[in-house]
Amino acid sequence: MRGALLWHHHTAASLTAWTIRKGGDGRWRLAASLQGDANRFQLRQTPLLFTAPREGARDGWWAWGVESVQVGDRHLTATLGPPEQ
Numbered sequence: 255m256r257g258a259l260l261w262h263h264h265t266a267a268s269l270t271a272w273t274i275r276k277g278g279d280g281r282w283r284l285a286a287s288l289q290g291d292a293n294r295f296q297l298r299q300t301p302l303l304f305t306a307p308r309e310g311a312r313d314g315w316w317a318w319g320v321e322s323v324q325v326g327d328r329h330l331t332a333t334l335g336p337p338e339q
Contacts, residue, residue: 257286257306259297259320259332266296267330272306274318274334282318282334292330297323304334 257269272286284304301319308314319335 256289257304257316259292259323259330260303260305261296261299261301264293264296266299266302267292267325269306269330282336284318284320284330284332284334286330286332288325288328288330292325294325297325297330303338304332 257272258265259267259269267286268289269286270289272284274282274284276282302323304316304318304320306316308316317338319338321333321335323330323332
């Protein structure tokens with residue numbers, strides 16, 4: 255499933271696959287595969303927002319605030335705040 259990290263109206267990173275898990279510490283964590291190159295400058299800016307289509311919902315989207323992000327060559331991980339929608 256596709257998704258993206260957004261900084262204002264800019265796509266800082268396009269994602270081809272992602273998972274979100276709640277850790278034992280109660281924090282939400284995103285692990286994702288990058289589609290193409292991520293804009294590392296934009297990924298250092300705030301606020302960042304993770305968005306993805308909500309499966310089964312017509313015109314529905316997931317939205318999570320991003321607290322921190324780590325970028326590798328083809329993958330990224332991020333700590334997320336609570337879901338916004």
